[in-house]
Amino acid sequence: MDGRTFFRTFRDGGDKNGMTELVRLTDVTKVYQGGITGALNGVSVAVEKGEFTAIMGPSGSGKSTMLNLVAGVDRPTSGSVVVGGTELGQLGETGLARFRRDHIGFVFQFFYLLPNLTALENVLIPAQLKGNPASGRARELMERLGIIDIASRYAARLSGGQQQRVAIARALINKPTLLLADEPTGALDTRSGEQVMELLSELHRDGQTILLVTHDAKLATRHAARVLSVIDGKIVDDARLESPELAASDVIRVRGEEASR
Ligand SMILES: Nc1ncnc2c1ncn2[C@@H]1O[C@H](COP(=O)(O)OP(=O)(O)OP(=O)(O)O)[C@@H](O)[C@H]1O
Ligand SMILES: [Mg+2]
Numbered sequence: 603m604d605g606r607t608f609f610r611t612f613r614d615g616g617d618k619n620g621m622t623e624l625v626r627l628t629d630v631t632k633v634y635q636g637g638i639t640g641a642l643n644g645v646s647v648a649v650e651k652g653e654f655t656a657i658m659g660p661s662g663s664g665k666s667t668m669l670n671l672v673a674g675v676d677r678p679t680s681g682s683v684v685v686g687g688t689e690l691g692q693l694g695e696t697g698l699a700r701f702r703r704d705h706i707g708f709v710f711q712f713f714y715l716l717p718n719l720t721a722l723e724n725v726l727i728p729a730q731l732k733g734n735p736a737s738g739r740a741r742e743l744m745e746r747l748g749i750i751d752i753a754s755r756y757a758a759r760l761s762g763g764q765q766q767r768v769a770i771a772r773a774l775i776n777k778p779t780l781l782l783a784d785e786p787t788g789a790l791d792t793r794s795g796e797q798v799m800e801l802l803s804e805l806h807r808d809g810q811t812i813l814l815v816t817h818d819a820k821l822a823t824r825h826a827a828r829v830l831s832v833i834d835g836k837i838v839d840d841a842r843l844e845s846p847e848l849a850a851s852d853v854i855r856v857r858g859e860e861a862s863r
Pocket of ligand 2: 665667784
């Protein structure tokens, strides 16, 4: 499938309810080489466009694996991963690289900025890979994320919270269809973590689809609209948070059960 077909799928895709399905995993398994048990053991789930979904679960339960499959940085052992109407399994390596560049923004726990580049230069990297001079958009984004004052500082000299906001701007520079975040607050103090989550909420209110992995049930239930709980490579709970307070106790219940295993 070429790039144009792909875009058309995104623009026109929509079901009867006016919702647009953006991600669908069907019977996905992942067994890493040398792995005794599967990292994912039959995951089926769909995510609509515009949803802010948190994925929670104990260490080793398969959260990052799931995110990596959706991002097209890894392939499932079996099952299908469809993003924006495209079966990622049908794309070759070049197609997957293009898919990631054009449709995925990824934010990591440890930021992964290039330390010898300035904040602005870091934000611009994905745009340059696309051959897209985006310094206007970069400045707008940095203004919005509260980091315009540090645009010309070297990444190595920034605080964790500042680095994560630069990383978010970098993830957003190419206007990704899907923003994926794997423990984006995991290396931050409580206050910076709150700020990052507040930013993600704002982006969600503006229509950004977000898939977030977090260990923090409080942050997840306060900001996300849906929480998927993963244990041993399976989704064991899928809670839509109509009323965040009520749903928080549900999620904490699931986590309590996990802890007693
Ligand atoms: N590259 C890899 N090679 C082999 N095994 C892997 C690899 N990546 C992950 N695993 C294994 O797959 C399982 C799921 O790992 P994954 O990283 O998805 O867990 P996680 O839920 O993200 O955990 P954490 O909360 O600690 O980040 C674990 O048993 C892990 O050891
Ligand atoms: Mg992980």
